[in-house]
Structure formats: C-alpha cells, structure tokens
Amino acid sequence: MNKFKPQILIVEDDELIRNIFQQSLENWGYPVDTAENGQDALDKIRKKNYHIVITDLNMPVMDGMTLLNRIKSDWPYIETIVVTGFATIESAIDALKMGAFDFILKPVNFDQVKITVKKCHHKIQADAENTHLKKINARLKELNEMKDKFLSITNHEIRTPLTIIKGYIEILDGMVQSHEPEIQEIFQILKTTIQELTQTIERMHTLSRANRGEWIAKPHLVDVTQVAHKVYNEMHRLFDHRSIQIKVSIPDHPLYIRGSFHALQIILRELLQNALKFTQDGGKVHLKIYETHKQVAICVQDNGIGIPYEKQEAIFSLFYEVQDVVYHKTSKNEFMGGGMGIGLSLVKEFITHMKGKIVVDSDPGIGSSFVVYLPKVRKEQPHKEVRSDEQSSITFPG
Amino acid sequence: MIDSALNVSNPVSEDPEEKIHQLLTFLRSRLNVISTSLYLLETSMDPADSAAKKYLIKINQEIDSIRKYINE
Numbered sequence: 001m002n003k004f005k006p007q008i009l010i011v012e013d014d015e016l017i018r019n020i021f022q023q024s025l026e027n028w029g030y031p032v033d034t035a036e037n038g039q040d041a042l043d044k045i046r047k048k049n050y051h052i053v054i055t056d057l058n059m060p061v062m063d064g065m066t067l068l069n070r071i072k073s074d075w076p077y078i079e080t081i082v083v084t085g086f087a088t089i090e091s092a093i094d095a096l097k098m099g100a101f102d103f104i105l106k107p108v109n110f111d112q113v114k115i116t117v118k119k120c121h122h123k124i125q126a127d128a129e130n131t132h133l134k135k136i137n138a139r140l141k142e143l144n145e146m147k148d149k150f151l152s153i154t155n156h157e158i159r160t161p162l163t164i165i166k167g168y169i170e171i172l173d174g175m176v177q178s179h180e181p182e183i184q185e186i187f188q189i190l191k192t193t194i195q196e197l198t199q200t201i202e203r204m205h206t207l208s209r210a211n212r213g214e215w216i217a218k219p220h221l222v223d224v225t226q227v228a229h230k231v232y233n234e235m236h237r238l239f240d241h242r243s244i245q246i247k248v249s250i251p252d253h254p255l256y257i258r259g260s261f262h263a264l265q266i267i268l269r270e271l272l273q274n275a276l277k278f279t280q281d282g283g284k285v286h287l288k289i290y291e292t293h294k295q296v297a298i299c300v301q302d303n304g305i306g307i308p309y310e311k312q313e314a315i316f317s318l319f320y321e322v323q324d325v326v327y328h329k330t331s332k333n334e335f336m337g338g339g340m341g342i343g344l345s346l347v348k349e350f351i352t353h354m355k356g357k358i359v360v361d362s363d364p365g366i367g368s369s370f371v372v373y374l375p376k377v378r379k380e381q382p383h384k385e386v387r388s389d390e391q392s393s394i395t396f397p398g
Numbered sequence: 399m400i401d402s403a404l405n406v407s408n409p410v411s412e413d414p415e416e417k418i419h420q421l422l423t424f425l426r427s428r429l430n431v432i433s434t435s436l437y438l439l440e441t442s443m444d445p446a447d448s449a450a451k452k453y454l455i456k457i458n459q460e461i462d463s464i465r466k467y468i469n470e
Contacts, residue, residue, distance in 0.1 A: 146418070157467045158425070168456055168460075171453055172439075183439065186438050193432050197429075200425075
C-alpha cells in the first residue's frame, strides 16, 4: 500500500469522546480534524477536502442523519461512518441505506474503530485505483481507435498517389532510357523505395483488419498441408537464389484447422520470409508440418543468426525490427534485409484469432525455430472447406 | 533450447501513439529518399527535355500531397 492516508473529520458533541477519537486516529497515522455538530462539520467540509467523516447521530444544532444526507448530496465521494448507541441501531441501518460506509456501536471499542477505518481506507484507495484504471483504459481505447482510423485513412490517402508516382516513374524510365549507371541506380532506388512504401501501407492495412478479427470472422476448415505446399511453391526460388537449402516435411494426408486460408498463408509466408532474412547465404531452413494429439504444428527452423536473448520478447511488437528499420535500403529477401517490423505482429494477431499459440526458440549464432500450434479439427465435423480457387489473392512482398 | 523457449501466446502491450509516430517517421524518411532521388535525376537529365520535366513536376506534386497529409 502506498503512503496515502485519508483526511478524517470527527463529528461528535461530547468533547471527551471527540478527543479520544482524535488521539487514537492520530496515533494510527491519520490526519484528523474535529467538529462539534453537523453544522460545524459542513462548514469545515466546505473549506477542506476530507475523505472520511466519522459522525455521531444524536447531536445538537444538526444531527448526524441530516449531515449524512447533505454529504451524500453534495460530496458523494466522502465516505461516512456513523457512531450510534445500540438503542438507535435502526438509525444506523437507515444511515447505511443512505450510503454510509459502516457504523460503530457505542460504547466505542477502538479496536473496532481501527478495523472499520482501515476497511474504509482500503475502499477509498481501491476506488481511486479503479478510477485511474478506467481513465487509462478509456485513453487506450481512444488511442487504438485513433490508430485504426489513421491506418484506414493512410491506406486510402497514400496508396493512390503512390500508384500514380509509380506509373510516372515507369514512363520516365522509358523516356530517358539512359545507360549511365548513375541514372539507372537512381531509377532503381526510386522503384525500390516506392515498392517498400506501398507494401508497408498494404501490410498496415492488413494488420488493422487482422486486429479487428476481420480475416477470421467466419472461420473455414483449412488444410494446412495444402497451404504449406502453395507457399513453398511460391517462395522456394527466393531461397534458391541465395543458395539457402530449404527442406520441407509435409505429411501426405490433409491436416485441418479452423481459420482462414488467407491468414494461414500470411503466417507461413512471414515465418519463411523471416527465416530467409536472418539466414546467411548457403544456410539451411526447414519447414515442417506435423500433428500432435490435439494440434497441428507448423515449424520453421533455420540455422541463421538467431535473435539476441534481450530482444526475443519484443519481436512480435509492431514496428520492432532487430536491426535498424529506418535507414536500411536492402531488399527484404537479402540477408538482414529491410522490413518495417510488421510481419511478426501480423503472425501473432492471426494466431491469437485462430486460438493458437506460437513458441519461439532462438539462440544467437545458432539459429531460430518458430512453432505455431493451431487446434486440430477432424474432417467429419461439418464446416465449409476453402478450396484453393476460393482463396483471396494477396501479393507477397519480395 | 527448450528451457529458453519463449511462449508468446499473450499479446504484447503496445502504445498506439508511439506506433503511429514510428510509421510517420518511416514514411517521412522514405519520402525524403524519393525527393532526393528525383532531384539527382533532374540534375542529371537534359535540361531541354520538357516532357521528362513535366513528369517530374507531376511526381513532385503527388509527393507533396502525401507529405501534406502526413504533416497534418
């Protein structure tokens, strides 16, 4: 508990009892003021911020019930504890109904006072923390909505001009037709940079949709082996190009999960792309699909550079790249090539929506393995299966 | 290896404001690369090539529209 101590006001017409209350509470570390009756208490509450009011019920000028009524009407956040004799316990119950925190019976047992005040102190603290958390949650919600709106508008406002720029640059390239290496290099930089911008905007849009669960909203029965074959056929040339030996172990029978063909394609592509990026030329990558009792596992293992231990927790965080993301300019398919740190965020998002999990095992200098576990589904369970000709298309960056 | 395995099935907390800032930084840096490349291209081209110049102006206009959007 932190050092917050609630400010307490004792309202009691009997001076002796008032002084005993004050001394006891001050001994327990609480800051205390006193008032002789309800009216005196109201005057003090108007001038100072109190957290707890401990009030007698029977007092001259203004009684405790009237005081409680005024407090709950004008300062509802102030907690009130009433002190009453056994003969007026019904009044104490009425006080509870009006919003008093608790009551203390006369003759006063100060052990009970200590416990009651402590309970009230905890409640005030819990309420304050709750209010603080609510404010943080509201702010986070607002920021997330702002992010989604920003991404949606960005996709719309930037993609079109980029497409136009790309077109003009192609026309210019055709018009200039220079063989000077310097001009050729400038055109190459322009094309690569525009491609990178376009891909980033598209992937951010995909991630935004994934965050909202759009891809997985209507899950289908998907054969993981079919997706693995498709992605391998698309990508193996990228590995061949860099003399990376890619081995595939895919069962010859279907393994079904419930999810999205498209999302699963992205998961596999991103994991293979990641292996490609962090494996030196001439290295080895193994794509393995297998089943456990209840799950289908997709394992991508490489003997690349691995991930530093201190960075392993952050790799699924949006825009997190192990190397610098802003100043690189190499292709994503090259060793330690560029990227914006979106791919693994997408992977994590899709897996979460498909009720799966991903386990990363990486040793710097030895290699990494990413294993995705997705709940296995038996084919007999009625569900629509997505055929490859129904797949939505997506351009794989590279 | 198994002992050091990292289970990341739980979402990683992220600050949306910071993420937007990172994306904007990335976009600005890439737009600067494009602008610099266009400038170099313009200085390397034949100054009398009016058709090529026309396209360079159009490209710069589109870049300005993106930059304006980002800066807003």
